[in-house]
Structure formats: C-alpha cells, structure tokens
Amino acid sequence: MQALSLPGRGWRLVLALGAVYFIWGSTYLAIRIAIDTLPPFLMAGVRFLIAGGILLVWAKGRGAPLPSGPVWKTSVISGILMFLGGNGAVVWAEQFVPTGLVALLVATVPLWIVLQDWLFGKGGAPGFGLSFGIIWGFVGVGILVTGGEIGLAGTADLLGGLLVLLGAACWSAGSLIARYGPRPSSAAVGIGVQKLAGGGALLLLGLVRAELGGVDPSGFSSASLLAFGYLVVFGSLIGFTSYIWLLRNTTPAVASTYAYVNPAVALLLGWALASEPMSLRTGLAAFIILSAVVVITTQRTRGAPLRRESRLVGRREEDGAPPTPPGSRDRR
Numbered sequence: 001m002q003a004l005s006l007p008g009r010g011w012r013l014v015l016a017l018g019a020v021y022f023i024w025g026s027t028y029l030a031i032r033i034a035i036d037t038l039p040p041f042l043m044a045g046v047r048f049l050i051a052g053g054i055l056l057v058w059a060k061g062r063g064a065p066l067p068s069g070p071v072w073k074t075s076v077i078s079g080i081l082m083f084l085g086g087n088g089a090v091v092w093a094e095q096f097v098p099t100g101l102v103a104l105l106v107a108t109v110p111l112w113i114v115l116q117d118w119l120f121g122k123g124g125a126p127g128f129g130l131s132f133g134i135i136w137g138f139v140g141v142g143i144l145v146t147g148g149e150i151g152l153a154g155t156a157d158l159l160g161g162l163l164v165l166l167g168a169a170c171w172s173a174g175s176l177i178a179r180y181g182p183r184p185s186s187a188a189v190g191i192g193v194q195k196l197a198g199g200g201a202l203l204l205l206g207l208v209r210a211e212l213g214g215v216d217p218s219g220f221s222s223a224s225l226l227a228f229g230y231l232v233v234f235g236s237l238i239g240f241t242s243y244i245w246l247l248r249n250t251t252p253a254v255a256s257t258y259a260y261v262n263p264a265v266a267l268l269l270g271w272a273l274a275s276e277p278m279s280l281r282t283g284l285a286a287f288i289i290l291s292a293v294v295v296i297t298t299q300r301t302r303g304a305p306l307r308r309e310s311r312l313v314g315r316r317e318e319d320g321a322p323p324t325p326p327g328s329r330d331r332r
Contacts, residue, residue, distance in 0.1 A: 013250060019242035020258045025265025027235040028099040029274060031091055033227035037220050039211035040091040043228060045203030048083055051236035052195030055188050064186035067193060074181030075193035081174030083198020088205065089167025093160035098276040101149055103266030104140075104289050105164040110259060110296045111137045112172035121176050133295035140288030141165070147281045187244065195236070256297045260290040 034043055060066070067075060086106075093102055111134050117123030126134065145151050150161040174194075184190045206212065246255040267286060270276035 012245070016242040016246050016249075017254075017257075019239060020246065020255075021261045022265060023234050023239040023242070024258060025103070025262040026269055027231060027239075028090070028094070028103045028266040029269045030227040030230050030235065032094045032099045032270075032274065034224050034231060035091060035094060037224040038228060039206055039215060040095065041088065041202050041206030041209060042211045042215070044083075044087055044091045045199045045201075045206055047228065047232050047236065048087075048195040048199030048202065050199075050232050052192045052197075052199055054237065055192035055195065055240075059186045059188035059192060062186075062188075064184075064189050067184040067189055068182070070182045071184050071190070072193065074177060074183070075190050076197040078174040078178035078181070079194030079197035080201045081170045081177065082194060084201040084205065085170025085174070086167045087198070088202055089163045089170070093164045093167075096154075096156045096160040097164070098149055098270055099274065100263070100267035100270035100276055100278075101144060101161070101282065102164055103263040104144060104286055105161060106168055106171075107259065107263045107289055107293055108137060108141060108165065109168045109172050109175075110293050112169045113175060114296060116169070116172055116176055121180060127299075129299045130296060133292045133299065136295070137289055137292030140285045140292060143281060143288065144285035147279070147285070149277055149279070149282065191240070259297055260293045263290060 031044075090102055090106065114123065114126050114130050114134055118125055145158070145161050145165075150157050178190070178194070184193075243255065243258070263286065267276075267278065267282075271278045
C-alpha cells in the first residue's frame with residue numbers, strides 16, 4: 001500500500017509546485033491585463049476582499065475559531081503593510097513598468113527580510129553568506145533600475161520602479177510583524193483577515209483617488225474581467241492552497257523555490273504574450289537578483305523546522321506580490 005501511495009503523492013507534489021510556479025508567476029501579467037480597463041486600486045481592493053471573505057468562511061466552516069483582539073491587531077497591521085503597501089505598489093507601477101521587471105524588483109523581498117529582521121527583529125547580524133546575498137542582490141537591482149526600461153524610460157517609470165522597491169520593503173515589514181506577533185490557530189483565518197484589511201485599505205485608497213468617478217462598466221474589456229477572475233480564483237485561492245499543501249508535505253527549501261521561479265515565469269510571459277523587452281541588461285540583472293535570492297533562501301531555510309515555516313504562509317501571493325520564501329510570509 002505504501003508503494004502504491006508514493007506515485008500519487010509525487011503527482012500532487014508536481015501539481016502543487018506547478019501551480020505555485022506558474023500561477024503566482026503569471027499574476028503579474030494578469031494584473032497588467034486587469035488594470036488595462038479596470039481602476040487599479042479598486043480592482044485590487046475588491047479582489048482581496050473577495051478572497052479574504054472566502055478564506056474566512058472556508059476556515060470557519062472547518063471549525064477554525066475567529067481570532068482574538070491581539071491577533072486581529074497583528075493581522076490588520078501586517079495585512080495593510082503587505083497588501084496596501086506591497087501589492088498596491090505593484091498595481092500602480094504596472095501602469096508604467098514592464099511586468100517582468102516588476103516581478104524582479106518584488107523578488108528583493110528576501111533581501112529586505114534579512115535586513116529588517118537584523119535591524120528591528122530578532123534575526124541577528126547576517127553572516128557572510130547572507131551578507132553576500134544582500135549586496136549581490138542590490139547590485140542586480142542597481143543594474144535593473146538604471147537601465148533603459150526603468151531609469152532612462154521617464155519619470156513615471158523610475159518612480160514606479162522605486163515604488164515597487166518600497167512596496168517590497170513594506171511587504172517584508174508586514175511579514176515580520178505577522179511572524180513575531182500573536183497568530184491565530186488557523187493560517188487561513190490569519191491570511192483571510194490580512195486580505196480583508198489590505199483589501200479594505202486598497203478600496204479606500206481607490207475611493208480617495210476618485211477612481212469610482214471614472215468607472216464605466218461598459219468600458220470594461222472581457223480580457224480585464226477574465227484577468228480579475230483569474231487573480232481571485234487562481235492567484236488568491238488555488239495558488240494559496242497549493243502553497244499551504246507544499247509547506248505541510250515537503251521541505252521549506254523545496255517550497256521556497258517559487259521565490260526565484262516566479263520572476264523567471266513573469267519575465268517569459270511578459271516577453272512572449274505582452275511583447276515586453278528582454279535585453280541583455282535585463283537578463284544580467286535577472287541572473288544577479290535571482291542568484292542572490294537562491295543564496296539567501298538557502299541560507300535561511302537550512303535546518304529550519306517545517307512546522308515553524310508553515311505558520312508563515314500569508315505572496316505576493318502572488319499576486320504580484322506571491323508570497324515570500326520561508327522565514328517571511330506570503331505576496332502574491
């Protein structure tokens with residue numbers, strides 16, 4: 001019986017990894033298609049409100065208790081930082097910056113995690129390996145941001161690139177707050193509250209920016225509406241479920257590989273389906289940033305117990321914000 005169960009589990013592992021790799025990597029392009037005709041912050045806010053509500057109802061149906069006051073506070077603060085700060089930066093920047101480059105800048109979240117955990121958390125000073133990974137990663141960021149697609153493409157593009165970097169820092173700060181603060185017994189409950197808080201903040205921002213006044217449903221394209229549905233169902237729900245399964249059924253090192261596969265998927269999809277540029281400079285920056293992420297995630301997951309990592313699920317999603325590697329908390 002045990003021998004017969006291994007192939008089934010192997011196929012589930014392949015499907016879960018494929019879902020996390022492709023779905024979370026494709027959310028960047030899906031966001032770009034969605035905001036083509038949908039108001040960016042209202043779109044993102046409604047998306048996370050729907051996904052967060054579904055997660056809470058699902059968790060409650062499985063008997064999970066609602067969080068206590070301190071847990072609510074931690075989840076709300078971290079959710080606003082991660083989804084308003086992190087994903088909000090992505091949806092705004094994708095109006096100007098190519099989706100693959102946005103994904104590469106989001107991939108710096110592990111770098112910010114190490115720095116912020118050292119400066120403000122309990123991580124301690126990074127050793128040689130982590131220090132090399134951080135410096136090497138920001139070398140890649142410098143090459144990317146000063147290139148023709150961002151730094152020399154115009155003020156809006158440069159501001160968009162810098163805002164994504166700030167959003168990555170916000171995502172990592174929210175991840176650390178969620179890591180060190182009180183947590184609910186159910187990961188789905190905590191993430192549901194985070195999405196509701198972040199979605200509400202994004203919706204409010206959209207209203208403040210008067211996005212509602214420019215809404216004309218007759219102008220919504222079928223492609224944008226399909227992309228929005230894809231982000232809710234696949235990015236926020238199926239991708240999340242797959243990542244939860246991976247954390248419970250494989251090692252943190254395997255689960256964290258999405259951190260350097262997602263940007264590569266985003267780059268290829270943007271190039272193949274949206275005619276986004278793929279220059280030698282971009283390729284060099286991608287190699288440097290993703291190799292730095294490999295170094296950092298390898299160092300941080302070495303010897304880390306799986307149970308501790310399973311509490312840190314919340315990335316960007318994908319979502320443009322898929323999720324972050326073990327030791328942090330999910331983006332898109």
